[in-house]
Structures are given as C-alpha cells and as structure tokens.
Amino acid sequence: MTKTEQKQALIDLRGKLCGALHRQPFTIYRDETIDDLVKAQPKTLEELSKVKGFPKDGKRIKGFGETIIAIFNSSEKVTPNVVIDSSGEVVVETVKKLNAF
Numbered sequence: 712m713t714k715t716e717q718k719q720a721l722i723d724l725r726g727k728l729c730g731a732l733h734r735q736p737f738t739i740y741r742d743e744t745i746d747d748l749v750k751a752q753p754k755t756l757e758e759l760s761k762v763k764g765f766p767k768d769g770k771r772i773k774g775f776g777e778t779i780i781a782i783f784n785s786s787e788k789v790t791p792n793v794v795i796d797s798s799g800e801v802v803v804e805t806v807k808k809l810n811a812f
Contacts, residue, residue: 718749720789730793748762752783753779755780756780760772
C-alpha cells in the first residue's frame with residue numbers, strides 16, 4: 712500500500728470508530744497522529760507503542776492496534792471494518808481488498 716492509501720485507511724478507521732462509539736474524531740486520534748503513524752510505519756504493537764498517543768497498555772492499542780499495524784504490514788489495500796457484537800462491544804476487523812485487474 713502506498714502512504715496515501717495508508718493514510719486513507721487510518722482516516723476510514725477513525726471515521727468508523729467515531730460512528731460506532733459516538734465520539735468526535737479528535738478523541739480517537741488527531742490528524743497529526745495520522746501523519747506520525749504514516750511516518751513511523753509501525754509493523755508491531757511494540758513499534759506502535761512508541762508513537763505519541765498509543766501507550767503500551769492503552770485503550771487504543773488494545774482496541775484497534777492490530778488493525779493499525781495490519782495497515783502497515785499489508786501490501787494490499789486494507790479496509791477497516793467496525794462492528795458491534797452481540798454483547799455491545801465494538802469489534803474492529805481488518806478486511807483486505809484485492810486490487811481489481
């Protein structure tokens with residue numbers, strides 16, 4: 712994925728989390744954080760924890776850290792999907808979209 716696609720995937724993830732959690736975008740993560748993530752290119756949760764706003768045992772890493780690192784580990788376009796399970800918990804899934812040829 713290109714950096715532009717990575718950035719868009721992070722924006723999409725934030726938008727879907729805002730809708731599911733009924734929160735403002737800046738409470739999920741700020742635009743500056745998206746730029747920091749694209750610059751850092753975290754491939755592991757440990758690397759992600761070094762990005763400002765993602766403490767090692769924090770809610771962001773526990774809630775959607777795996778999805779963020781999937782964005783940076785995939786060569787294919789990744790689309791985050793946010794659903795609410797039967798217990799009312801927000802679940803973040805990572806869906807890889809195959810490029811059309």
